Amino acid sequence: MPDSLVTLAGVGKLYEPSVRVLSDIDWSVAPGERCVVLGSSGSGKSTLLSILGLLLRPSQGEVQVEGENAWMWPEKKRAAWRTAKLGYVWQDAGLLPELTVLENVNLPLHIRGIPKKKWNGQNLLERVGLGRRSHAHPSELSGGEAQRAAIARALAGSPSLVIADEPTGNLQQRQAEDICRLLLELQEELKFGLVVATHNEALIKYLQADPYWIIDGSLSSNPPEEAT
Ligand SMILES: Nc1ncnc2c1ncn2[C@@H]1O[C@H](COP(=O)(O)OP(=O)(O)O)[C@@H](O)[C@H]1O
Ligand SMILES: [Mg+2]
Numbered sequence: 001m002p003d004s005l006v007t008l009a010g011v012g013k014l015y016e017p018s019v020r021v022l023s024d025i026d027w028s029v030a031p032g033e034r035c036v037v038l039g040s041s042g043s044g045k046s047t048l049l050s051i052l053g054l055l056l057r058p059s060q061g062e063v064q065v066e067g068e069n070a071w072m073w074p075e076k077k078r079a080a081w082r083t084a085k086l087g088y089v090w091q092d093a094g095l096l097p098e099l100t101v102l103e104n105v106n107l108p109l110h111i112r113g114i115p116k117k118k119w120n121g122q123n124l125l126e127r128v129g130l131g132r133r134s135h136a137h138p139s140e141l142s143g144g145e146a147q148r149a150a151i152a153r154a155l156a157g158s159p160s161l162v163i164a165d166e167p168t169g170n171l172q173q174r175q176a177e178d179i180c181r182l183l184l185e186l187q188e189e190l191k192f193g194l195v196v197a198t199h200n201e202a203l204i205k206y207l208q209a210d211p212y213w214i215i216d217g218s219l220s221s222n223p224p225e226e227a228t
Pocket of ligand 2: 166
């Protein structure tokens, strides 16, 4: 087993024309590790998670996967890595409205050409408490249910890294806590690396994850000092 799923070495991000969001970040996510990235809105959480998931190219530094600089790979190889290793959950569940919940969850497997008899969408829906909603359409689900379905979809390919960017951002606190508990349970059971971004520090205790704060573009394992 590699000792890191993804390593960031001296990573910085500057958006055009010259908005600096991240600078000189050294960070590594290990297999089976649980992390939470905290920071106010606009601090760079989504940018950091997109870089970690090989979705966004950093302006400086390296993103290392399997000991190699993944941005030296051809795009095809990065895409193959994302398909095989990565599950992503967004703030907006992003389910396709014309498909049933089950079809949404199985879609990543379909795209990968996995034979139908190995599609585990129904099991995953049962696991997230939606076993009886599999034939519903996304518009019939509550916000919390849609997020459960999105989590099931992210897990469909047995990813080794799951990135959840404000997965509870559209939910009430109580539902948000339930989603965090679910992510924690699934992570303990399936042992994927989990990185969750949130601006809601009250959720740390439900995720029981190692916290990191983005402060002025740097990543720190210490909380920001209270402004006096
Ligand atoms: N594609 C982009 N082009 C220019 N600026 C961007 C782009 N994406 C994000 N930003 C800016 O970068 C900063 C960090 O954004 P983001 O990573 O989305 O923060 P967070 O997820 O913490 O709210 C914000 O100021 C945002 O406006
Ligand atoms: Mg964001």
